[in-house]
Amino acid sequence: xxxxxxxxxxxxxxxxxxxxxxxxxxxxxxxxxxxxxxxxxxxxxxxxxxxxxxxxxxxxxxxxxxxxxxxxxxxxxxxxxxxxxxxxxxxxxxxxxxxxxxxxxxxxxxxxxxxxxxxxxxxxxxxxxxxxxxxxxxxxxxxxxxxxxxxxxxxxxxxxxxxxxxxxxxxxxxxxxxxxxxxxxxxxxxxxxxxxxxxxxxxxxxxxxxxxxxxxxxxxxxxxxxxxxxxxxxxxxxxxxxxxxxx
Numbered sequence: 209x210x211x212x213x214x215x216x217x218x219x220x221x222x223x224x225x226x227x228x229x230x231x232x233x234x235x236x237x238x239x240x241x242x243x244x245x246x247x248x249x250x251x252x253x254x255x256x257x258x259x260x261x262x263x264x265x266x267x268x269x270x271x272x273x274x275x276x277x278x279x280x281x282x283x284x285x286x287x288x289x290x291x292x293x294x295x296x297x298x299x300x301x302x303x304x305x306x307x308x309x310x311x312x313x314x315x316x317x318x319x320x321x322x323x324x325x326x327x328x329x330x331x332x333x334x335x336x337x338x339x340x341x342x343x344x345x346x347x348x349x350x351x352x353x354x355x356x357x358x359x360x361x362x363x364x365x366x367x368x369x370x371x372x373x374x375x376x377x378x379x380x381x382x383x384x385x386x387x388x389x390x391x392x393x394x395x396x397x398x399x400x401x402x403x404x405x406x407x408x409x410x411x412x413x414x415x416x417x418x419x420x421x422x423x424x425x426x427x428x429x430x431x432x433x434x435x436x437x438x439x440x441x442x443x444x445x446x447x448x449x450x451x452x453x454x455x
Contacts, residue, residue: 233296248364249285252282252285252329252368256275256279259354259355273332274332278332281325315379315382322368323372323373327369334362337362
């Protein structure tokens with residue numbers, strides 16, 4: 209049987225009777241992490257969008273790839289955090305173990321990839337900003353607050369590496385719970401059917417007409433030695449005996 213709370217980190221589906229508890233949900237470690245990561249993503253892409261450009265030129269040494277990649281990683285993280293937060297809220301309503309499995313797997317894959325992407329963004333933007341010459345800054349009239357915005361994006365990209373890695377870790381733990389709960393149930397059922405577990409029907413022993421249990425049961429057919437032998441079969445409920453025909 210599937211123990212409560214073992215099907216990919218949630219109990220059995222409660223269907224229409226599911227009651228959402230906002231306090232309990234938002235106090236979960238994964239919910240807190242997603243909200244924090246969502247907040248970090250806003251800082252990452254908003255700071256670059258607001259102060260990372262001067263006349264359509266990226267202030268990180270004029271490299272549009274650095275600004276564009278930072279905005280892309282932050283914006284996608286923003287959307288993904290909202291999507292997975294909603295999936296977490298309705299996760300207990302999923303009646304199918306397969307749906308839960310793919311939800312958890314997608315969480316693992318995305319969190320791991322985005323932790324890596326944030327690492328790349330952190331290294332990429334740090335390198336470009338540190339190599340931006342003062343002449344370029346003076347020529348483009350880059351303001352100090354713009355440089356501070358980019359530095360904030362770099363800092364929160366670094367923080368997001370850890371938060372997404374933690375989300376991937378929690379998702380892996382949830383997947384392991386599902387493997388030990390939902391997946392093992394199929395094996396248990398198959399072993400009970402194939403191995404004749406206790407309480408199950410036994411072919412050849414529990415059904416009339418098969419095996420040794422049929423002997424001696426009233427109303428059942430008993431083997432006869434033939435037309436000429438002394439043994440006879442009880443062919444009717446009235447106990448009539450078969451008589452050998454005389455020719």
